[in-house]
Structures are given as C-alpha cells and as structure tokens.
Amino acid sequence: xxxxxDETLTVECETGNYHTFxxxxxxxWLYQKIEDSFFLVxxxxxxxxxxQNALGVMIFAEPRYAMAELEEGxxxxxxxxxEGLKRLCIRIRRDRDPSVIxxxxxxxxxIIKMDLEGMxxxxxxxxxxxxxxxxxxxxxYAFTQGEDTVLAAMAHxxxxxxxxxxxxxEMKQKVLAFPSREKEKLHEYANHPSLxxxxxxxxxxxxxLNLELRRQSIKVSGWLPAQRYTDLPSLGDGxxxxxxxxxxxxxxxxxxRREKCELIGAPFPIGPDGTRAWIEKICSxxxxxxxxxxxxxxxxxxxxxxxxxxxxxxxxxxxxDNLLEVSLARFLIRCGMIVYEIGIPYMDKRYxxxxxxxxxxxxxxxxxxxxxxxEKPDNSNQIRRLRELRPDLAITGMAHAxxxxxxxxxxxxxxxxxxxxxxxxxxxxxxxxxxxxPLRRQRNLEHFGQNTLVRKNNKIEMTLYTES
Amino acid sequence: xxxAYWMYAGPAHIGTLRVASSFKNVHAIMHAPLGDDYMxxxxxxxxxxRDFTAATASxxxxxxxxxxxxxxxxxxILRKDQEERPDLIILxxxxxxxxxxEDLANFVERASLISxxxxxxxxVDHYQVNENQAADRTLEQVVRYYLDRSHTQEALDxxxxxxxxxxxxxxxxxxxxxxxxxxxxxxxxxxxxxGINQIIPEGGAVEDLKDLPKAWLNLIxxxxxxxxxxxxxxxxxxxxxISTTPMGAVDIAECIRQIHKKIDTLASGSSNxxxxxxxxxxxxxxFVSQAAWFSRxxxxxxxxxxxxxxxxxxxxxxxxxKILAREMGIHVxxxxxxxxxxxxxxxxxxQGFCDEILITDDHAEVxxxxxxxxxxxxxxxQMERHIGKRLDIPCGVIxxxxxxxxxxxxxxxxxxxxxxxxxxxxxxxxxALGMEEHLLDIFGGHDTKEIMDKSLxxxxxxxxxxxxxxxxxxxxRFVREKxxxxxxxxxxxxxxxxxxxxxxxAAKEAFGT
Numbered sequence: 001x002x003x004x005x006d007e008t009l010t011v012e013c014e015t016g017n018y019h020t021f022x023x024x025x026x027x028x029w030l031y032q033k034i035e036d037s038f039f040l041v042x043x044x045x046x047x048x049x050x051x052q053n054a055l056g057v058m059i060f061a062e063p064r065y066a067m068a069e070l071e072e073g074x075x076x077x078x079x080x081x082x083e084g085l086k087r088l089c090i091r092i093r094r095d096r097d098p099s100v101i102x103x104x105x106x107x108x109x110x111i112i113k114m115d116l117e118g119m120x121x122x123x124x125x126x127x128x129x130x131x132x133x134x135x136x137x138x139x140x141y142a143f144t145q146g147e148d149t150v151l152a153a154m155a156h157x158x159x160x161x162x163x164x165x166x167x168x169x170e171m172k173q174k175v176l177a178f179p180s181r182e183k184e185k186l187h188e189y190a191n192h193p194s195l196x197x198x199x200x201x202x203x204x205x206x207x208x209l210n211l212e213l214r215r216q217s218i219k220v221s222g223w224l225p226a227q228r229y230t231d232l233p234s235l236g237d238g239x240x241x242x243x244x245x246x247x248x249x250x251x252x253x254x255x256x257r258r259e260k261c262e263l264i265g266a267p268f269p270i271g272p273d274g275t276r277a278w279i280e281k282i283c284s285x286x287x288x289x290x291x292x293x294x295x296x297x298x299x300x301x302x303x304x305x306x307x308x309x310x311x312x313x314x315x316x317x318x319x320x321d322n323l324l325e326v327s328l329a330r331f332l333i334r335c336g337m338i339v340y341e342i343g344i345p346y347m348d349k350r351y352x353x354x355x356x357x358x359x360x361x362x363x364x365x366x367x368x369x370x371x372x373x374x375e376k377p378d379n380s381n382q383i384r385r386l387r388e389l390r391p392d393l394a395i396t397g398m399a400h401a402x403x404x405x406x407x408x409x410x411x412x413x414x415x416x417x418x419x420x421x422x423x424x425x426x427x428x429x430x431x432x433x434x435x436x437x438p439l440r441r442q443r444n445l446e447h448f449g450q451n452t453l454v455r456k457n458n459k460i461e462m463t464l465y466t467e468s
Numbered sequence: 469x470x471x472a473y474w475m476y477a478g479p480a481h482i483g484t485l486r487v488a489s490s491f492k493n494v495h496a497i498m499h500a501p502l503g504d505d506y507m508x509x510x511x512x513x514x515x516x517x518r519d520f521t522a523a524t525a526s527x528x529x530x531x532x533x534x535x536x537x538x539x540x541x542x543x544x545i546l547r548k549d550q551e552e553r554p555d556l557i558i559l560x561x562x563x564x565x566x567x568x569x570e571d572l573a574n575f576v577e578r579a580s581l582i583s584x585x586x587x588x589x590x591x592v593d594h595y596q597v598n599e600n601q602a603a604d605r606t607l608e609q610v611v612r613y614y615l616d617r618s619h620t621q622e623a624l625d626x627x628x629x630x631x632x633x634x635x636x637x638x639x640x641x642x643x644x645x646x647x648x649x650x651x652x653x654x655x656x657x658x659x660x661x662x663g664i665n666q667i668i669p670e671g672g673a674v675e676d677l678k679d680l681p682k683a684w685l686n687l688i689x690x691x692x693x694x695x696x697x698x699x700x701x702x703x704x705x706x707x708x709x710i711s712t713t714p715m716g717a718v719d720i721a722e723c724i725r726q727i728h729k730k731i732d733t734l735a736s737g738s739s740n741x742x743x744x745x746x747x748x749x750x751x752x753x754x755f756v757s758q759a760a761w762f763s764r765x766x767x768x769x770x771x772x773x774x775x776x777x778x779x780x781x782x783x784x785x786x787x788x789x790k791i792l793a794r795e796m797g798i799h800v801x802x803x804x805x806x807x808x809x810x811x812x813x814x815x816x817x818x819q820g821f822c823d824e825i826l827i828t829d830d831h832a833e834v835x836x837x838x839x840x841x842x843x844x845x846x847x848x849x850q851m852e853r854h855i856g857k858r859l860d861i862p863c864g865v866i867x868x869x870x871x872x873x874x875x876x877x878x879x880x881x882x883x884x885x886x887x888x889x890x891x892x893x894x895x896x897x898x899x900a901l902g903m904e905e906h907l908l909d910i911f912g913g914h915d916t917k918e919i920m921d922k923s924l925x926x927x928x929x930x931x932x933x934x935x936x937x938x939x940x941x942x943x944x945r946f947v948r949e950k951x952x953x954x955x956x957x958x959x960x961x962x963x964x965x966x967x968x969x970x971x972x973x974a975a976k977e978a979f980g981t
Contacts, residue, residue: 016527017544022503044563044594045479048472050506067472072595074469075567084469091471107501107564111533138501139529203942208973303977380551383520399508399521406518426973454518 009360009370011347016376019399020321020345021054021415022047023136023146024104028055029419030150031064033200036228038098039065040088042116043106064096070108077112082119089127098129100157100229102150105135130157130229142345144247144322144418147200151224151251154232155259158224161194161236189219192286196233196261198224198251199244201423208424209244209269216283216290224251235259242282244269244423246355247323249348265351267358270324271331272300272425277358300425304335307432310439312336314392317385320344320377321397322418326352328395330359331428332435333366340389343377393438408452410438474831474851476781476806476869481562482507483602484590485523487610487693488558490640490669494610495554495585496523497544499537499565499572511641514875522554528564537568541575549583556610556674557587563594586674588613600692600781601809603640607669608696611677615704618678626681626705632731633663635683638694639670644784644868645882646670649689652884656714660724661743662731668697681705685730687723689713689883690783691810708734714883715787716795716891717760721749752885759888762896763796771899775801777841779826779834779848780867782807784882786817788847788866791891793821798895801841802826804834831855845898850874864898930956932967939969954979 024047027039041047048067055063068088073079089101105116120131132153136146197209197220210220222233224241235241241255242264255261266281267274276297283290301308316332318325320343329339349356363370374382379400386394386409394404394411401411412434422431481498485507488496498504508521526544528537545557559576573589580587591609592602618624634657639650650667657664665683666672686701686709688694698709708730714723728745735742753760762768776798778789782805789803804826805814811827818825826837835855838846846856846863850871856863865874866882881887932940943951951972958975959967 016502016529017524019505019508020503022501022506024503045475045598046481046504046563046594048475049478049482050503052474053506053510063473069470069472071469075595079469081469088469088471107528108567111564111567138503139533142502204939207939207969211970211973300977380524397509399505399512402512402516403518403520426977429977 009356009373011349011373011375013375014378014381016378018320018343018345018377018379018382019397021143021397022050022138023141023143023149024051024106025054025143026136026146026150027051027065027102027104030102030147030200030225033202033227034100034225034229036099036230037064037102038092038096038100039102039104040068040085040092041065041104041106042068042070042085042109042114043104044070044108047106047108064098066092075108075112081114082123085119086123086126089123089129089131093127093129100130100132102132102134102153104146104150105133105137107137107139110135110137110139132157142321142323144245144324145250145346147245148248148250151198151200151248152254154225154229155198155235155251155254158232158235158259161234161239188214188217190217190286190288192218192288193262194221194234194239195219195282195286196222196224196235196239196241197244198241198255199248200225201244202421203227205421205423205427208426212269212275212279212424213282216279216288216293218279218282218286218288235261238262240264240285242266242278243351244278245324246327246352247346249351252351265354267330267355268327269423270327271334271431272297272304272428273334273362274327274331274355274358275423275425275428277354281354296425300428304428304432307429307436308335310436311432313338314439315340315389316393316395316435317382317389317391318342318344319379319382319394319396319400319414320374321414324414324417324422325395326355326359326373328417328431329371330355330362331431333359333368333371334362335432336366338368339371340391341382341385342371342373343382344373344375347373347375393435406453410442412438476829476831476849476851478599478869479563480592480594480597480599480602481560481590483597483599483604483693484558484560484592484606486599486641486643487603487606487669488560488590489521489523490671491556491610492671492673493554494522494556494558494674495548495552496558496560496590497541497548498523498525498560498562499528499541500525500560500562501528501564504562504564514870514872515641516875517641522552523560524548526559528568533568537565537570537572538575541572542579545576545579545587546583549585554585557583557585558590558606558610559587560590561592561594566594586613586617600807603693604696607637607693608700610674611668611680611697612700614674614677615680624678624681628684628734629663629665629682631663632661632735633665633683634727635665635680635686636667637686637688637697638690638692639667640693641670642868643690643693644781644870644874645876645880648876648879648881649883649887651879652881652886653687653689653714655886656720656724656884659743660727660745660748662727681707683707684734685709685727687727690781691813692781692783692807713783713787715784715887716791717753717757717885717888718794719787719790720884720888721753724749757885757888759795759892762892767896768796771896772797773799774845774899775799775841775843777801777838777843777846777848777852778803778822778866779805779846779852781805782810782814784867786814787882788891789818789821791888792847792895795888796892796895801843802837804828804837845895847895847898862898864894866894929965930959930967931965936967936969936972939972951976 024041031039103116116133120133124131134149134153136149213220226232237260239261241261243252246268252263256263264282264285267277269275269278276293315338317340325342325344329342333339394409395414396411398413401413404411421427485496488494505525511517511521526541576587576589590606592605639646686698686707688698688711701707710726712723714720724745778785785805789800792798793800800822802824803818803822806829815825831851838855846852846861847866849867849869853863853865880890955972955975958978959971964971
C-alpha cells in the first residue's frame with residue numbers, strides 16, 4: 001500500500017511489526033523539563049519494568065514520576081479507581097507538592113476503559129492541584145508521540161491572551177522603571193503578532209533558538225512547555241504557533257482547533273539547512289525581511305567540513321522509531337550522504353508537509369533520488385533489505401544495534417537523537433558528532449580485522465544473513 | 469492500586485521470553501501492544517547478544533481491539549513458521565492480553581495444525597506470577613510438552629546413560645552470572661568424573677528434551693527457576709534431583725556429597741571406580757579454593773564482627789548470608805529476599821545466621837532497614853547499591869536485578885570453588901574500601917592543601933552579564949568549565965568586553981564544543 005504526496009514522493013506502509021519505545025517513556029524527559037510537575041503513570045508492572053530499565057540510573061535520583069500500579073482488583077473493578085487515585089495523589093501532594101500532576105493513561109486503562117478524563121476534574125477540585133490526562137499508550141502511539149499527547153493536554157491549560165495583555169502592560173511599567181536598557185531591548189523586535197513555539201527542548205537549546213529568532217528581530221513570547229507549569233504561555237486567537245519537532249501533530253491540531261492559533265507550517269530546525277528554512281518561514285509569515293541568514297548557514301557548513309568529509313558518499317538506512325527520521329534524513333542528504341530508506345512509525349503528511357517539501361528540494365539539489373519512506377515498517381523485512389543494501393550506517397533501535405554490528409553493519413542508536421541536543425545551527429556539529437561516531441570508530445578499528453563476528457552455522461542466521 | 473517506583477522482579481512475560489530465547493531455534497511471539505518488546509533491548513544491551521533475539525510481538529492496536537486478534541496472531545505465527553522455521557513457537561501473553569481475555573490457546577491449537585513448527589501457548593497469568601515464577605513455569609511447560617509428545621509417539625528412550633550423568637536445569641539468558649556459573653559447574657562435574665547429559669534452557673535444543681530422562685539425576689543450581697521442572701521429572705520419570713546451591717565452601721561440599729550419595733545408590737552393583745568425594749572436597753576446600761585460607765588469614769580477622777545487611781533473590785541472599793556468617797565470621801544484622809513466594813524456605817535456610825529477616829518487595833522498606841541497621845557494608849541488588857551510595861555505605865552486588873556492569877566479560881562465577889574466590893574478593897573489597905573512606909574522613913582527606921580551581925582565563929577584565937551567567941549555570945557541570953574557558957578565549961580574540969548569551973553561543977559555534 002502506498003500513498004502519493006505528489007509526483008515524486010510516495011509513502012509506503014508495511015505491517016507495523018517494529019521495535020520502538022513505549023510512548024510512556026516521554027515522562028523521562030518531560031519531568032526534567034517541567035520542573036514543578038509530577039507524572040503518574042497509571043498502568044501495570046509491564047509499564048513499570050520498561051520505565052525502570054529504559055530510564056536506567058535516573059530512577060535512583062528520586063524522580064518526579066511514579067507508577068500507579070494496577071492490581072487484579074483494579075482490573076476487575078472490585079476496587080474504586082477514584083478512591084485509589086485520590087489516595088495516591090494526596091500522598092504525592094504531601095511528599096512532593098508539585099504544581100501539576102500529569103496522569104499518563106496506558107494500554108490497560110484504555111482496555112478497561114478507566115475514565116481518567118472524567119475523574120481528573122473532580123479530583124483536581126477536591127485536592128487543589130491541576131491534573132492533566134495524557135493517553136500515551138502503545139495501542140495508539142509510538143515513542144516520541146507520548147510527548148505529543150502530553151503537550152496536547154497541556155495546551156488546554158494555557159492562559160488566555162488577555163493575561164498576556166496585562167503582562168505586556170506590566171512590562172511597560174518595568175520599562176519606565178529602568179528606562180535606559182529595557183527600552184532599547186523592546187525596539188530590537190519587529191512589530192509582529194505573538195509567537196509561541198511548541199516542543200520540549202533543553203533550556204540551553206531554547207535559548208539558542210530564541211537567539212536565532214532575535215537576530216531576525218522576532219520575539220518568542222513563550223514556549224509550550226515552559227520550564228515550569230506555572231509559566232505556560234498565553235494562547236488564543238491571533239497567536240502564531242510553530243513546532244520545533246516533527247512528532248507534534250496532535251499538539252498542532254489542538255492549537256489550531258481548540259486554541260484558535262495560527263500554525264506556521266515550517267521545516268524543523270534540525271541541521272543548519274532546516275534551521276535556516278525554519279527561520280525563513282517564520283519571518284515570511286510575519287513579513288520580516290531576513291538578515292544574514294545565508295551567510296550564517298554557509299559559515300556553519302564551513303565549520304562542519306571535517307565531519308562532512310567523513311560522511312560524504314556514505315549510505316544510511318533509517319529503521320524508524322522516533323519520528324525524527326525525515327528531518328534527519330533531509331539533513332544527512334544535504335551533508336552528502338545517500339539515504340536508502342526512511343522508516344518512520346507514523347507520517348502526518350499535513351504537519352510534515354514543509355519538511356517533506358524541503359526533503360524533495362534537497363534531493364533535487366544534491367542530485368539523488370528521493371528515498372523510499374516506509375510508514376509502520378516491518379523489522380524483519382527491513383533486516384532483509386539491510387542485508388541486500390549493506391549500508392555504511394543503520395540508524396536503529398537498541399534491540400537491533402548489537403546484532404547488526406556483529407554482522408559488520410555500523411549502527412547508531414536512534415534513541416540518542418531524541419535525547420541529544422540536535423536543534424538549531426549551533427548544534428549541527430553535535431548532530432554530526434553522533435552520526436559519525438560509528439564511522440570514526442570503524443576507521444580506528446580498521447586494522448583490527450574481523451568485521452563479522454557471528455558463527456556461520458547458526459540456523460536462524462542462515463535464513464537472515466547468508467554471506468555472499 | 470499502589471504507588472511504585474521500582475520493582476525487584478519483572479512482569480511474567482519477561483520470564484517466559486527469557487526461557488524461550490535461551491533455547492536454540494525457539495521463537496516467542498508476544499501478544500502485546502507496541503513497545504512491549506523491551507526484553508529484546510535488555511538482551512541485546514545487557515548480554516551484548518550478537519544474534520537477533522528470537523522474540524517478536526504480534527501487535528495489539530485499535531484494529532485488534534475492534535476485530536479481535538485471531539487473524540493477526542495466526543498470520544504472525546505462520547509467517548514466523550515460514551520465515552525462520554523454528555522448532556517451536558511460544559505464544560506469550562502480556563498484561564494486555566490477560567485483560568482482553570481472548571481465547572489465545574484456541575488460536576494456538578488452530579495454528580499448530582497448519583504450521584511446521586510446534587506451537588504452544590505459555591500458560592502464565594500476568595496478575596498471578598512474576599518474572600521468575602513465569603520462567604519456572606514456562607520451562608516446565610516446554611519440557612512437559614516434548615516429553616508427553618515423545619511418550620505418545622512411543623519414541624521415548626528411557627534407558628539411562630552408562631556412566632553417571634546429570635542435567636543442569638535453570639541456566640538462562642539475563643540470569644545473574646549464569647554463563648560463568650555454568651562453566652564452573654561443568655568443571656566441577658568433570659573433576660568428579662560425572663557426565664553432563666543436558667543443560668537447559670541455555671543453548672538447549674527442544675528436540676533433544678526427550679532425552680532428559682537419560683540422566684541419572686537433575687541439578688538445580690538456583691531455586692528460582694528449574695525446581696518445577698525437576699519436580700515434574702521426579703514425579704513422572706522418578707528422577708532424583710538436588711537443589712542445594714553449590715555456593716560457598718560448605719554448601720559446595722554438601723551438594724557434592726548429595727550427588728555422590730544419589731549416584732552411589734543408583735549405581736549399586738556396578739563396579740565403576742568413583743572419585744573419592746571426601747578427598748576431593750578436602751583438597752579443593754583447603755588448596756584449590758583460596759577462600760578457606762582467606763578466612764583464616766589476618767586480613768579476614770579485621771572483618772570479625774563487622775555488621776552487614778544482605779538482600780536479593782532467595783538463592784543468592786541465603787547463600788551469601790551463610791557464607792558471611794559461617795565462612796567469614798561476619799555479623800549479618802539483617803538478611804532478606806524479595807521472593808515472597810519462597811519465604812518459608814528462605815527463613816529456614818538462614819535461621820541462626822542473622823539477627824533479623826526481611827521479606828518484602830518494597831525497596832523503600834529495604835532502604836529503611838539499611839538506614840536503621842547502619843551496616844559497614846551491604847550485599848544486595850543494584851537498588852541496594854544506590855541506597856548505599858546515598859547513605860555512604862559500600863555495596864557488593866550479589867543478585868539480580870542488575871546493570872550492564874554485572875554482565876562481566878571476565879570470568880566471575882558465584883558457584884563452585886572458583887566462585888568462593890570471587891565472593892571472597894567481592895566481600896573483602898567492599899569492606900576495605902569502606903575502611904579507607906573512613907580513615908580518609910578522620911584525617912580530612914589525602915590532600916589538605918587549598919584546592920586550586922582558578923581557571924586560566926578569569927580575572928582578565930571580562931564581565932559575564934547576569935543572563936549569560938545564568939545560562940552558564942544551566943550547562944552540565946562536567947563541560948561547564950570548558951565552555952567558560954572557550955567563551956572567554958573567544959571574547960578575548962574578538963575584543964569583546966561583556967559576555968552575553970549571544971557571545972556564548974557564537975563561541976560554541978566557533979570552537980565546536
């Protein structure tokens with residue numbers, strides 16, 4: 001099955017038997033991002049075991065998340081869900097005193113149809129702490145889409161723009177109090193409607209992107225999510241929003257439909273090319289003329305030369321698990337790599353339209369065919385294709401990384417791209433550092449011999465990997 | 469509903485998958501939503517497994533909820549059957565399928581009619597059993613399946629081997645030091661001139677399981693997994709089994725004596741010359757293993773009466789408690805296990821070797837106990853290691869759950885005579901480190917000179933404005949100093965006097981840090 005986007009770009013769809021992280025993993029980065037939050041995952045031992053192992057050492061640092069572990073009595077409705085959750089939330093309030101509790105619904109709460117959305121407002125009123133509900137379950141979503149469900153829920157709690165008007169007034173008063181410096185600052189920005197960016201990024205990257213836009217005299221009024229729940233940005237009619245990550249399609253839809261915001265559909269600020277296109281699109285929407293963007297991009301590419309020499313002409317295969325694949329592939333093609341396949345869990349062709357267009361343009365510019373995009377990939381088919389294509393690099397989940405390395409295929413764990421700082425021009429180097437690490441390692445081990453380290457007589461391997 | 473941050477034993481399906489993926493050419497298919505195939509990651513990362521883990525998921529998604537999973541489960545089974553031709557496919561339920569209550573056993577029956585592989589449905593209930601119990605059950609189920617089948621086909625050859633031989637049952641993937649223990653057991657049995665009939669499930673072939681009864685007896689090194697199989701074989705095929713864990717000099721001797729006794733009874737009449745077991749035990753204990761000598765040495769004298777706490781699975785916690793108390797003369801304040809289902813056995817084993825017994829699977833309770841006992845060293849799981857870190861008490865890891873550093877490349881058995889050496893090192897090193905720390909504390913550290921941390925580039929007339937100062941503080945500590953230096957160097961080169969956030973990131977781009 002394949003769907004045409006335009007004459008040149010098609011998206012195939014496979015069986016969906018692929019390995020990825022469960023979307024509840026989003027708590028691992030979101031609890032760190034939103035400092036005053038507490039995440040309560042309502043699920044079973046399976047969910048807990050996954051988090052415990054996936055989060056590794058973080059678990060011992062008294063994280064602001066916990067499992068509400070469902071027992072047999074909860075499943076068969078012998079116990080009262082509301083009373084159970086109330087008891088746990090009161091304990092969390094007592095021990096941690098968060099500004100918001102976020103309930104993460106799981107597969108189990110879906111199947112037993114636990115009415116989290118119905119209970120939350122009641123309990124919120126009773127205990128006096130905002131309670132958000134995000135259904136980040138494996139029945140519907142993959143890995144990073146978990147963040148999407150949380151941010152979509154959070155969008156409803158953003159204050160109205162009236163509030164921001166008041167804020168602006170306060171700001172003016174402040175300016176009067178410190179006339180010399182603050183006034184100067186205000187004039188740095190062009191006169192444009194309020195702009196809110198969405199997507200959870202480390203605070204350093206937030207500053208970097210704010211700075212990139214400030215250079216073009218664009219002011220970022222706020223981020224969804226902010227560093228603290230209590231600092232959520234104002235949203236509403238006339239506010240422009242723009243995403244920084246490709247997996248935020250539900251959040252985008254919520255912002256458009258429920259919050260009446262205007263969405264700026266841009267490629268994502270990953271790589272210098274993506275960052276430039278992202279800024280250009282925002283500026284063009286606001287009618288602001290860009291300054292020095294081209295030179296800046298050139299400068300960044302220039303500084304990446306040593307890495308580019310390493311990757312040029314090398315081939316790469318994305319197995320797909322975190323939805324960053326199209327943006328990363330686009331960047332790597334621009335770096336001179338050949339992309340054989342872009343596996344991706346889910347493709348929102350509307351939300352990613354600008355990114356897909358940039359991919360197509362990049363391919364034309366670099367004179368390479370557009371790679372096949374495979375939605376809901378099938379890992380065993382992909383392994384067969386990997387065997388035939390033998391790419392220089394496979395970007396894959398941890399379940400396949402070691403087995404592929406043992407067969408002489410260099411790999412990079414896809415999960416690292418989710419946790420590393422890859423946004424904005426300034427981080428392009430870090431991104432290439434990740435991509436080239438397996439290639440550099442391989443170069444260092446060149447004279448060590450033995451690229452394939454599996455026994456040939458293994459029966460399973462014979463069917464998957466017959467050495468030619 | 470209970471609040472939980474951490475669990476000692478994983479969910480049931482992990483146990484089933486571990487057993488399935490330990491056998492050769494067995495494929496497990498999980499009936500699970502996307503993301504539940506986490507065992508693959510653990511096996512690939514922790515065990516550094518070179519082969520693809522033969523476990524895949526038959527994904528439960530919205531469509532399955534609406535239409536039922538029969539078609540998809542059947543398709544997936546038949547596809548695996550054709551693609552990889554496994555000997556056996558095990559359909560594994562998860563917490564999700566436990567609630568859906570579809571008749572998975574029926575799908576399996578239908579699939580097995582068409583497929584070349586044997587297909588069975590793992591009989592484990594997510595809400596009743598944990599990882600270890602499920603592994604125990606699954607192993608028994610697989611063994612029973614193949615023996616029953618041979619029985620009905622009358623293909624069962626029940627004659628025992630000519631020379632005495634044993635089956636080692638319960639060595640499998642992601643087990644704590646299982647690979648090393650297995651090698652040590654092989655060595656021990658070879659020294660005793662006893663053959664090994666089969667080792668299951670690790671590396672075993674299911675088609676060979678019909679030959680299990682050819683062994684004279686079964687050896688179950690760990691209580692958690694293998695006992696059910698041993699009991700089944702005992703009941704159906706009258707095979708004796710030994711479940712004394714050969715960990716620590718005293719128990720190794722006990723285990724060897726039991727094996728000998730069993731073999732002697734079975735071999736009565738045969739004129740086979742046997743290894744003199746008492747002489748063997750004596751030589752090994754006194755001269756091959758260093759542990760007995762170590763206990764007598766002056767080093768170990770210093771450990772007399774030191775307080776410790778032990779926590780782990782039933783096998784390891786009980787054995788280590790006994791080793792500490794009776795082989796090293798160390799005071800065990802409290803010993804505990806998270807294997808609640810085996811509490812009676814545990815209590816009986818360590819009776820008299822410790823002051824207090826703790827049976828719990830709540831890590832907070834263990835933490836409180838440790839804080840209360842204030843031991844000089846802890847012997848526990850990774851969780852206890854972290855509790856120790858927080859309380860500044862050294863910890864030796866003696867039981868799962870564990871991290872990657874416990875899957876060592878080097879040879880580190882816990883069982884057998886080499887195991888006693890490894891355990892002695894582990895115990896001694898934990899204490900020695902603790903003592904060193906303590907001395908350092910008393911005398912105020914190695915180096916009492918004022919610490920020089922003035923960086924080269926400060927005090928050269930550069931001013932960090934408040935925003936950039938704040939920004940700098942957000943950068944992780946281990947790179948902060950480098951960023952600071954580079955930024956100042958950059959500012960100097962450019963003749964910038966005040967460092968702003970912009971300057972910081974311009975420097976980052978310039979230096980590529």
